[in-house]
Amino acid sequence: MHETRIQNDEARSLRERLLAHDPFRCLSRRELDSLIGTTVRLEARGGEILFNEGDPARYCAVVEMGEIAGVRYTESGDEKFFCSHGPGRLVALTAAFLNGSGYIMSYRTTLPSRVFGVPSKQLRVLAEANGPFAARLLEQTSERLQRTFNQVDFFTASSAEQRVAAFLLQLYEEQGSREVRLPCRQKQVALMLGVREETVSRVLSDFRREGVLAPGRSPIGLQDLDFLQQLVGPQHGALTLGAL
Known part of the structure; x- marks a missing residue:
């Protein structure tokens, strides 16, 4: 995986991608500029691991190009697929707010991919300083948790x-x-x-x-x-x- 700083044209693209998600619309222009200024570009070939389960969650990611699969591994080494994320999707946002637990699953590219790595520390700083941003992140996490319960309920019947x-x-x-x-x-x-x-x-x-x-x-x-x-x-x- 290759990590570099983003360029001006990429910063514009990242701004559009972030503002497509409700929580980031709660940020001021200065806060959003600060977040974009600390973001990096991550590039990986198809089949590469972007983030490993359990590793410190340095970044969440915004997919710019390609596709990212969320996977875990069984005791026998089989890969258990959970979800896929295409362009514009947020990846591993939940892990950014776990205290030291790291990524909750591994994230692997299924296609050659380019993502924006948004620093988890910066997200936490913004959440502590901006109440509406933190509240919307909590709402989004709660919505995901509700969908997970719906899945469990569906699978039982x-x-x-x-x-x-x-x-x-x-x-x-x-x-x-x-x-x-x-x-x-x-x-x-x-x-x-x-x-x-x-x-x-x-x-x-x-x-x-x-x-x-x-x-x-x-x-x-x-x-x-x-x-x-x-x-x-x-x-x-x-x-x-x-x-x-």
């Missing part, structure tokens, strides 16, 4: 078909296309959804045979969104898998 459908719908919303690309291997999808890899394969095959999905395997063509939404049920709108 859902079938494998419902879990796969929910995952496909989330990819559709994140990628903005009916042709979705899996951000990780199918085995990792299974670990995330709490089912066997063979079960994920069976469900996808069933969906293709029933015309819910297009025949091709990659990308996955979503032909019947209504069916997927009805299968997931009314909790679909409040559900975000891997919300943290």
Whole structure:
């Protein structure tokens, strides 16, 4: 991974990215300029680890280009996928406010990526000095926690078909296309959804045979969104898998 200071044109881009998120609109121009002035550019090839689970959380990140996956590792060394972050998304913001616990998961690039590394210490300083900024960060964290509880509740009562459908719908919303690309291997999808890899394969095959999905395997063509939404049920709108 390569770390450098950002240039003027990048500072403008970062400002736009930050202001797209509600908490940063609570900062004064001077506070925002100060934050941008301490930010660095981090560049990584596809497959590189950006932040390691448990390492001191020096930065949270704003994705400028590429894609970042949040992962953890099982005792057997398998990679357990939690979430993916594309351009404009904030990565590891929660870890910036944990006292010494470090990153709550590892963050790995799935594509060649460039992110803005926003110093965690500076974020904490701003949160201590600016009440509305701190309050909005707390609201955002609470919203993520609520979505995580929704996921736990969903998993306790859902079938494998419902879990796969929910995952496909989330990819559709994140990628903005009916042709979705899996951000990780199918085995990792299974670990995330709490089912066997063979079960994920069976469900996808069933969906293709029933015309819910297009025949091709990659990308996955979503032909019947209504069916997927009805299968997931009314909790679909409040559900975000891997919300943290």
